[in-house]
Amino acid sequence: MAEPARNRGAIDLLRERFGARLSTSAAVREAHGKDESYHAPQAPDAVVFAHSTDEVVEIVQICAALGTPIIPFGAGTSLEGHVAALQGGVCLDLTGMNKILSVNTEDGDCVVEAGVTRKTLNEYIRDTGLFFPIDPGADATLGGMAATSASGTNAVRYGGMRENVLGLTVVMADGRVVRTARRARKSSSGYDLTRLFVGSEGTLGIITEVAVKLHPVPEAISAATCRFPDILSAVNATIATIQSGLPVARIELIDEISVAGINKYSGLNLVEQPTLFLEFHGTEAGVREQTQRFGEIAAGYGGGAFDWATKTEVRNKLWEARHTAYYASLAMYPGKKGMPTDVCVPISRLAECIAETKRDLAESGIEAPIIGHVGDGNFHTLLIFDPDNPEEVARCKAFNERLILRALAMDGTCTGEHGIGYGKLAFMQAEHGEAVSVMRAVKLALDPHNLMNPGKVVRI
Secondary structure, eight states, X not given: OXXXXXXXXXXXXXXXXXXXXXXXXXXXXXXXXXXXXXXXXXXXXXXXXXXXXXXXXXXXXXXXXXXXXXXXXXXXXXXXXXXXXXXXXXXXXXXXXXOEEEEETTTTEEEEETTOBHHHHHHHTTTTTEEOOOOOSSOOBHHHHHHHTOOOTTHHHHOOHHHHEEEEEEEETTSOXXXXXXXXXXXXXXXXXXXXXXTOTTSSEEEEEEEXXXXXXXXXXXXEEEEOSSHHHHHHHHHHHHHTTXXXXXXXXXXXXHHHHXXXXXXXXXXXXXXXXXXXXXXXXXXXXXXXXXXXXXXXXXXOXXXXXXXXHHHHHHHHHHHTHHHHHHHTSTTOEEEEOOXXXXXXXXXXXXXXXXXXXXXXXXXXXXXXXXXXXXXXXXXXXXXXXXXXXXHHHHHHHHHHHHHHHTTOBXXXXXXXXXXXXXXXXXXXXXXXXXXXXXXXXXXXXXXXSTTSSSOO
């Protein structure tokens, strides 16, 4: 751990340079030491607010000279303790870096500063006929989304951040500025540094600019809900849909508990049964064909009639309800907290994994709504527990470990989209084996003094 005196020295220098944009107030520090997760927060020693890549360079150089850890901060909506200052140090808030630097309509891409949020970007480009499809539940910053390799409801058709980031500007641990790629859609030139930094969670460098792909707004969009007699019927209908090659844009599983929470929280009146939320993109004729084909598949698994949401405002309300499902579920359990899980398995193993998970939940006596981006094999349980009851906390943690090991045994992953932070650090060896030592070597080569968000992704 960096010595407090060294941290104080860096803070004094940063205060001289940045004045009121350096805060040591307890309230500001505490707000920057926690995210949306149940993991224990830990406040940094100070928070500094940067407005440009050049300022980030100055901050990094000051901290590096005095051995002070640096923790980048975006919207604070991560779910695995990513922003906790485990060794103290300086939190670098990037929300002031919120400029959209260029929109290249003809090429279908744009370049933004790290603090731009996904909703801000889509509002800015709404008249171009393009949109940015990556949509984690929160209005996260694009820098944070790149750092955690986020995805969301559109990933089954458009992919996640790994597939949509064209290049990054990154400030390294020694203050060098690296541009990882140009805007060409493909290149075989050198190591793929862009993919190295996507998902690195601020442990290798600080992302200050992001170039991303934009996609044409479809000619026709239709959304619908389709209920099923049980959760495995809904999952099997999803598997059949994906295996048939049907290009569904969104296919989201909401179990009956989550439906009840969504109805109350978002003012919907869905039947409280396991339900798929779906969206189809394409031409008018293409969407009609997709919906007809999915209807045939769903009927084979007991799926009911579609409830359509074709008007934009109705469709937006439906997907906003899906995006706030986490908060809707928590609202059903006043005084409780939620421990979200995030496994992802090959689509062929999804029904088996969910069935075993449901049995485990029943045997463990844990309340846990289930939702998921089931089109790509990713699902979440929200384990409900009393934070003041150590037995409940331990039971939920034990369940989460069993779930992760179950997913790994099916050749899956401990995290489909939330990232590692320090919450899933214990499972890296089980998932990656000897590859962890390679990750550690990369970390130490780029950050030899372990100052960049220490204690996350790999143990040093």
